[in-house]
Amino acid sequence: xxxxxxxxxxxxxxxxxxxxxxxxxxxxxxxxxxxxxxxxxxxxxxxxxxxxxxxxxxxxxxxxxxxxxxxxxxxxxxxxxxxxxxxxxxxxxxxxxxxxxxxxxxxxxxxxxxxxxxxxxxxxxxxxxxxxxxxxxxxxxxxxxxxxxxxxxxxxxxxxxxxxxxxxxxxxxxxxxxxxxxxxxxxxxxxxxxxxxxxxxxxxxxxxxxxxxxxxxxxx
DNA sequence: ATCCCGAGGG
DNA sequence: CCCTCTGGAT
Numbered sequence: 001x002x003x004x005x006x007x008x009x010x011x012x013x014x015x016x017x018x019x020x021x022x023x024x025x026x027x028x029x030x031x032x033x034x035x036x037x038x039x040x041x042x043x044x045x046x047x048x049x050x051x052x053x054x055x056x057x058x059x060x061x062x063x064x065x066x067x068x069x070x071x072x073x074x075x076x077x078x079x080x081x082x083x084x085x086x087x088x089x090x091x092x093x094x095x096x097x098x099x100x101x102x103x104x105x106x107x108x109x110x111x112x113x114x115x116x117x118x119x120x121x122x123x124x125x126x127x128x129x130x131x132x133x134x135x136x137x138x139x140x141x142x143x144x145x146x147x148x149x150x151x152x153x154x155x156x157x158x159x160x161x162x163x164x165x166x167x168x169x170x171x172x173x174x175x176x177x178x179x180x181x182x183x184x185x186x187x188x189x190x191x192x193x194x195x196x197x198x199x200x201x202x203x204x205x206x207x208x209x210x211x212x213x214x215x216x217x218x219x220x
Numbered sequence: 221a222t223c224c225c226g227a228g229g230g
Numbered sequence: 231c232c233c234t235c236t237g238g239a240t
Binding site for chain 1: 233234235236237238239
Binding site: 041042043044046047078079080081082083084085086192193 | 224225228229
């Protein structure tokens with residue numbers, strides 16, 4: 001278990017490296033956000049952003065999307081992985097917004113997670129980004145970074161990682177930290193070839209020390 | 221635990 | 231070629 005001082009240092013370092021971390025998925029409203037996040041599973045947000053403008057232009061409202069043929073939706077998002085499931089899901093999602101929520105995106109966790117293609121992670125993103133409800137969404141980057149830095153254990157599942165993050169960081173910081181973890185994981189502590197040699201946290205990172213063992217560490 | 225599944229990097 | 235990308239449903 002990391003010391004409080006180490007947790008604070010991680011928080012300060014991320015704030016210095018990525019003071020302006022934000023949600024990079026293009027969206028104009030909660031409807032577009034929930035669809036974009038649902039489409040982002042196992043896909044880079046760069047690719048999602050190449051697809052969603054055309055999708056939202058063709059289907060601006062839940063009603064438009066709900067009445068669209070699945071095949072037409074598939075064609076719009078074909079460049080994404082898992083596109084058949086995603087097309088079916090977002091159509092059903094739009095249908096459910098109409099039938100159960102008067103065409104609006106629900107603002108509570110239960111309503112969100114009942115939407116097709118929306119699980120814990122997507123619900124957390126929508127809650128924090130669209131509705132300013134404190135939540136700590138754990139995706140592949142957040143999980144990898146948390147485990148490498150030793151915030152949680154390697155064997156922890158996503159639920160345990162989220163619980164630990166919420167326990168160790170202040171509630172007011174959850175949403176911003178989520179995006180800072182994402183940026184840190186995406187651009188610095190990458191899955192492949194992480195930039196350990198230039199990492200300000202290297203001296204407190206077991207994984208980083210392991211990876212840089214035998215290599216020369218620059219002493220600016 | 222397994223399936224879904226395309227694009228991009230190395 | 232292999233790995234990864236802001237996962238979810240069964």
